[in-house]
Amino acid sequence: MTLEPIATFRSPLSEKFGLPRQSGLAPSLEGEIVFLPDYCDPSFVRGLEGFDRIWIIWSFSANHPSDKPSRPTVRPPRLGGNVQMGVFATRSPQRPNPIGLSCVKVEEVESGKGKLSIRVSGADLMDGTPVYDIKPYIPYCDSFPDARGGFVQEHEWVTLGVDSDGAGILKKHFPGKDCEAIVQLLSQDPRPQYHSDPQRVYGMAFGGKNIRFRVEDGKVYITEVR
Amino acid sequence: MTLEPIATFRSPLSEKFGLPRQSGLAPSLEGEIVFLPDYCDPSFVRGLEGFDRIWIIWSFSANHPSDKPSRPTVRPPRLGGNVQMGVFATRSPQRPNPIGLSCVKVEEVESGKGKLSIRVSGADLMDGTPVYDIKPYIPYCDSFPDARGGFVQEHEWVTLGVDSDGAGILKKHFPGKDCEAIVQLLSQDPRPQYHSDPQRVYGMAFGGKNIRFRVEDGKVYITEVR
Numbered sequence A, B: 001m002t003l004e005p006i007a008t009f010r011s012p013l014s015e016k017f018g019l020p021r022q023s024g025l026a027p028s029l030e031g032e033i034v035f036l037p038d039y040c041d042p043s044f045v046r047g048l049e050g051f052d053r054i055w056i057i058w059s060f061s062a063n064h065p066s067d068k069p070s071r072p073t074v075r076p077p078r079l080g081g082n083v084q085m086g087v088f089a090t091r092s093p094q095r096p097n098p099i100g101l102s103c104v105k106v107e108e109v110e111s112g113k114g115k116l117s118i119r120v121s122g123a124d125l126m127d128g129t130p131v132y133d134i135k136p137y138i139p140y141c142d143s144f145p146d147a148r149g150g151f152v153q154e155h156e157w158v159t160l161g162v163d164s165d166g167a168g169i170l171k172k173h174f175p176g177k178d179c180e181a182i183v184q185l186l187s188q189d190p191r192p193q194y195h196s197d198p199q200r201v202y203g204m205a206f207g208g209k210n211i212r213f214r215v216e217d218g219k220v221y222i223t224e225v226r
Helices: A150-154 A164-173 A176-187 B150-154 B164-173 B176-187
Strands: A007-010 A030-035 A053-059 A099-112 A115-121 A130-136 A202-206 A209-216 A219-225 B007-010 B030-035 B053-059 B099-112 B115-121 B130-136 B202-206 B209-216 B219-225
Touching (some): A030 A176, A130 B099, B030 B176, B176 B209
Antiparallel strands (some): A007 A030, A053 A099, B007 B130, B053 B099, B202 B209, B209 B219
């Protein structure tokens, strides 16, 4: 099956570092689904205003280029990176077909001047990601709050606090919702597994700026925004 | 993006007629995801036993061949077939990329003798459908019971009853769960829109047999199973 993109995702996150590990982890993070010229007719989304949420079907290929052949197992970061799980029991990008699936909140459908886009929040897509399909979220066939969530449910993330001085620095550089989104992203601990040097400074790109921080005793300290 | 099938879906439903219009509408309907030879290593599904549900990403192409160019709007059967809705506001198969998305219940993972398969229930895939990806259902990022479901939520299906004599005929021909599944399928009213001739007899193929029925005053009458 050959798929052609229908849209491109726009996000303040232009690098893999800092990207939420799943949709919904940074609910204040806004992004935009910008339809390609062939799909700019607002008729394509008629009726979408009645839905709170949509599914985005996208491709990992742009974010996670991999020439490695697909292997049957992966090491989920949630399990500390040292337990092998079957690729079809995970949401890992390292899968036979690099299809991503994310449920996001619809903020606004915008159309006009030959442009059609959907502003959404809570996405885990990197800037520039090709989008292949959008489907409305239908609770009666998509929502199963009591379904057992396997190892994902059994191993919750330890989230980090953000130092209050740091939160102040962020507020100066980023208005309202962006600041909230950055705190959510940092609290998810974007560091690679096994990194625990409290002096090491990391940089997260966000909206053209770079947020420099370090992590000590479960807390994020912002060192600089540039 | 080019995708290669990883599995084939096996269902007692070999024709489009009777197929549930969404996953979950016939919860007793069983089916099987049979992995292709390259994916028969049970390592591919290690850890899946901890999840109650999975997503199947599949292709409409086998079930709903269409040479028509993609149009911006479709007429959802739920709206009586006479209202145009944007294709991205529907789950219609007539969409730019023919990707299907279904949440199903995992009944059992079966492996051995060079075969790997997942028995599931509640699917809306036709027999022979190519499967491209399987992902675990993770409630915290997939389940939003209170999300507004647009026109789908606002227009509930009128379901049909099944005549008790008919249910008896079905029980003779189909053991336990299959009989339940058939009643669920018939109660969803498989007839095309605008069909209302109470004498017209329809045939639904199921597991190699054909269930003949007619519909009068909101009730299904089984005329024959052969």
